[in-house]
Each structure stands twice: as structure tokens, then as C-alpha cells.
Amino acid sequence: MEAKRPTLEDVGRAAGVSRATASRVITGAHRVSEPTRNRVWRAVEQLGYHPDLAARALARGRNDVIDLIIIDEDAGQVGSNPYYSRVVSGILSALAGTETQMRTHVIDEPEAPTRLDDVARIVEVGALLINVPPELAARFSARCDRVVSLGLSAPHVPSIEAENAAGARAAVEHLYRTGRRKVVAVHGKPNNSCATGRRSGFASASIDAGHEPIGAEGGFCLEAGVTGTQQLLADHPDLDGIFAACDLTAMGVLRALNESGRRVPDDVALVGFDDSFLASVATPAMTSVRQPVEHMAAMATRALLADETGPSWHRVEPAPLQIRRSSAA
Amino acid sequence: MEAKRPTLEDVGRAAGVSRATASRVITGAHRVSEPTRNRVWRAVEQLGYHPDLAARALARGRNDVIDLIIIDEDAGQVGSNPYYSRVVSGILSALAGTETQMRTHVIDEPEAPTRLDDVARIVEVGALLINVPPELAARFSARCDRVVSLGLSAPHVPSIEAENAAGARAAVEHLYRTGRRKVVAVHGKPNNSCATGRRSGFASASIDAGHEPIGAEGGFCLEAGVTGTQQLLADHPDLDGIFAACDLTAMGVLRALNESGRRVPDDVALVGFDDSFLASVATPAMTSVRQPVEHMAAMATRALLADETGPSWHRVEPAPLQIRRSSAA
DNA sequence: CTGTTAGCGCTTTCAG
């Protein structure tokens, strides 16, 4: 049953050439004659040959693997964050057709420093950092270039992020343009670079619209949305538009609004950030600033594969507004 | 900078033993004397030695990798399904502390047959099948034992699933017990084993409660929930309880109810299935039958690691009801 | 253009 997998030697024999030549055609080196190449490929087909990745890795001294590194307060919670699976999806799509694989490390917040050092040592093609705070990212990147942070990080850590400020600005402008009078915000944590970008975009757009920025401290979670909104409602009962730091927060806002008896969008318009599937699943469907997570993860992956990252590699991707019912005029 | 990683040879030298002995202590073979063992471990610490996985894989003839195989109608969509990330989370938690890694394959529906054959050939420790239809799973398992399907599959394919029927039954009983008079369902696709289990649980519980089972065909997606509910509402305006095949479907139900002007739970009570984070994020928070996805994925992973799967390996895990606001009396 | 020859770092008989 368990027939042994064919090796390069077998392929060579079947094609009447040496193992080395077979290797050359398979790895795409072009120092091989047309007819030989054909014979080798035919043998490959025939035998159903697939290279042994471990052997190749050992011989090349490098394993074709991209490391995805996620820090989470509670590793068990990763399942409930739509962001992560979008990242995975993006990486995988960039890897499709490549021999390169993705390796996932989910690290508990407390053990992050140690584990990160361990992982830095074994990175091969490159690593994507998700939710790794700037200090740790800087430390990681000192041990291992070939790294990209999703979201702005420490200065010399290569990164790719969405236009957080511009996206938030667009959201606020949209709300005022469609007739809202008092737009407030539930922000993210102050130490999160994405959150601060959105916060400043909100602030400047508010000022430009002739309003003083009003916002509640929050976080990228449901509870923050709920309590933030309750407080805003108490302090500013006349608010009629809310910008939430992310979709999850926005779901909390939605709940608090519902519980306070206000209707969305009739009484209060709502805009989230991320445009994750939560936005389309919410009732009413939620207007949200689209963060092209899959695309950013794919870009980062491709940059890593092409080895074109470096301390000055930084990308900022557009974050267009997706308009849905929750902000209907 | 880029100091070469220490090898077993280095460790051996530092400990004053041969490479072979060093290997023995590290792999846990116990044919080594206490003092020698200690010296080797000390050398390991000191040098910060970590085994080269590729070399080990080559020497052992087996790579310590678990393959996660997901089929999706549209590989780009994987990012928007909370189920997948729960699976990943479960696998990773079972792998924590092991040298074993997880490898992810997302396969587009149309290329499934081919790609599946390719993957079956390279499976090492074992593979987890997600959303792989029975025929394909059977074919896969013919090429490679060491596989577990998440969700019931073809007869001889090892599988682990939740108590779908019992869970659905509990949901229906709960609704009638808390005073509802007419409980209907939005089902999943008839060719999905989880969906059919829930469907039959719904049916038998309805009958036991003295009602004829009423349900709409649907699917595990938002749209199915919306249209299914609209139809049910049209045919049975007096319904006051809905059981949805999964949380995503339930979100659709919620939307349709809202748009029809019914309030949840006052006019209609709603119960979903999965108890994914969607359930807690919905407004109102949703009662849902908990499918212990992380736990099931972890169990499957552990069984694969221990090599205790086989054609008759089947597990059924309890699916307890999580009661929340959407079904409040 | 192609074959020969060394290893990559580790595990695993086989002797001692």
C-alpha cells in the first residue's frame, strides 16, 4: 500500500539523466537542453513526483516558510477575532502557486518576549507581525530583518498599514455631509497605532466641520463600544452620529443605542472601521471604513518572498468608505 | 551578526560527548546516564540550541506537521467565516508545547479533487478535514489514513462532531418551555451532515411538543436567514420562535425580523447554533447551541498526534445551550 | 549542457 514516494533519483533514472540534472530542471535552472527538460518533466508526471520539502530545506539551508506571528492577550480568544482570519486568507492567497508554506504562531501576551526571541531565531523567508507592540517588534526586528508589521510599529520596523486617519476623516465628512449635526466617537486604546491614527483623523475632520471633537475612550472590543456609547449618550443626549474605532466596537455601539431606544440610522447614524464581515452581518448593515486586510497581508507576504523589505519599507494603503444602511440619511 | 545556529555537534563538543549521545538525550531516549544527560542539557541552554526541524524531518523520514485542509467555494472568503479561526485556535492549542507545526491549505471548490490528492500524498502526522464533502473525504482517506473530518463524513472516515440533533432538540424544547407557541426553523443545506442532524433534532422535538415541524430551506449564510425568514413570516405570520441552523443564518433571521417590524425577543424568540462570537455580538445577544469547535479541533489534533485514529474513530461532543437575551421569556 | 561529489543537521543501527 504505502508505496514509497519517488525520489529525484527515480525521476532521473526514468528520464535517463542524473539526479543533478533532474534537480536542475525542477528548480528551474535554465542550464538544461530543451529535450532533456521535457523528458524530465514527463518522468515527473508519470511518477507523480513531488519534492521532499524537508530535504530541500536542509540542502538549501533555508526552508520555504513564512511565519505568521500573533500576540493575543488570551491565545484561546484568537478564534473570535475576524481580523486574524482575514490575515491568514491574505497570506495564503499570496502563497498560492508557490512552494512556500505558512507557519502560525499564536503567542500569549505574558510569554511574548521569550517566545518572540525563539521564533526570531527560526524565521526563514520572513515573518509577519500581528498585534506585536512596537518595543517587542523593534526587538524582534533587531534579531531578524525579513519582517513586516501589520500596522505601524517602531520607526525602523518595516510595516504596512491602512490610511487610518484619512479613513476616519472620510467617515466623519460623510456623516456631516449627509445631514448629521453632532458626530462623536468611541476610540480605541491610546497605545494602538491604528487607533491613534483614526482618532486624529476624527479630530481634524470634526474641527474642519466646525465642531469640537467629542469622543470616549474605548478599545477594539464590544464592551468598549457599549460603555463608551452609554457615557456619550449621558453627556451628549443630542448626538446624532457615531464613529467607532472598529467594527467590533461599533457592534457595541449598536447594542447600546438599541438599549437606549434610539434607532439606527433614523435617530443616530453609525460608521465603523474595518469593513469586516461583521459590518455586513449587522442589523442594519453597517457603513464602515474598509481596511483592506487581506490585500495588506498579501502585499507584505509578497514583499517578504521577494526579499525587498528593509528598515525603510513602509506602505500605506487606501481605506475607502463602504456606505450601508447604518448611515442612511 | 548573523551567527550560525549551533548544531548538535556543537552541543556534543560543549558537553564532551558525541553528537549521537547529544541527540539521544534531546530526543528523550533514556539509554543515557544521569550525569551525561545533565551536561548535555546544560550545553543546550548555554548555546541556545534548537534542533533544525528540516534536518530532523529528513532523518526521521517524517515531518512533525499537522495539515489543516479547508475547502471553500471561494478561497478569498475564508476570512469571513468565524468557524475557521476557531478551528485554527483549537489545533494550535493542542500543538502548544509540541515541536509539531500546523500547515494550512485552503482549497478552491473546483480544484478540490486534484489538490486533495496532492495534499494526501504529503501528509505527515495527520490531516484535519474541514468542509470536505463525504465523497472527497472518502477518497482522501483511501489515500491517507491519519485523517479526521470535523463533522460527520463518509462511514469509514474518522470524524468528530457535535451533538447536532440533541443540541437542536434542546433549543426547541427551551423555546416551548419558556412559553412560545409556534417555533419554526431556517435549515441548512440538505447535503451538509451537521445541518441534517440539526434538522432532525428540530423535527423530532417539534413533534414531541405536539407540533408539526415547519421549516424553510436555507444554508449557513446570512442571505439564507433573511429569505428563509421572509418566507416563513409570509406563510406563518403567527410564528413566535425561530431556530436557525447556525449563527450566521441567525443573523439573517434577525435582520429579516427587524425589517418586518417584529422585536426580538418580545415578539419572536431566536436561537442560533454554534455559539460563535457572533452570538454574543448580536443585538440582542443571541441564545445559541454551543458547538465546541476549538475543543473538537484540539481533540482531533491530539488523536492524530497519538496516532490513535482509524476507520472506526468517531467522537460526538455535547452541544449545550447558551441562553441569552434573544430568547428571554 | 550534464555527471560527479560533497555535504545540509539529525537520527539510528551497529559495535564496543
Place this chain on the structure above:
DNA sequence: CTGAAAGCGCTAACAG
């Protein structure tokens, strides 16, 4: 209990 030696399957000089 420990060392020596033979590969695992592949790539990469180095010759021809």
C-alpha cells in the same frame, strides 16, 4: 551506556 558511521532526499559547486 556511548561512539562511529551510514544515510534521509536534495542542492550546489566543480569538473568535464
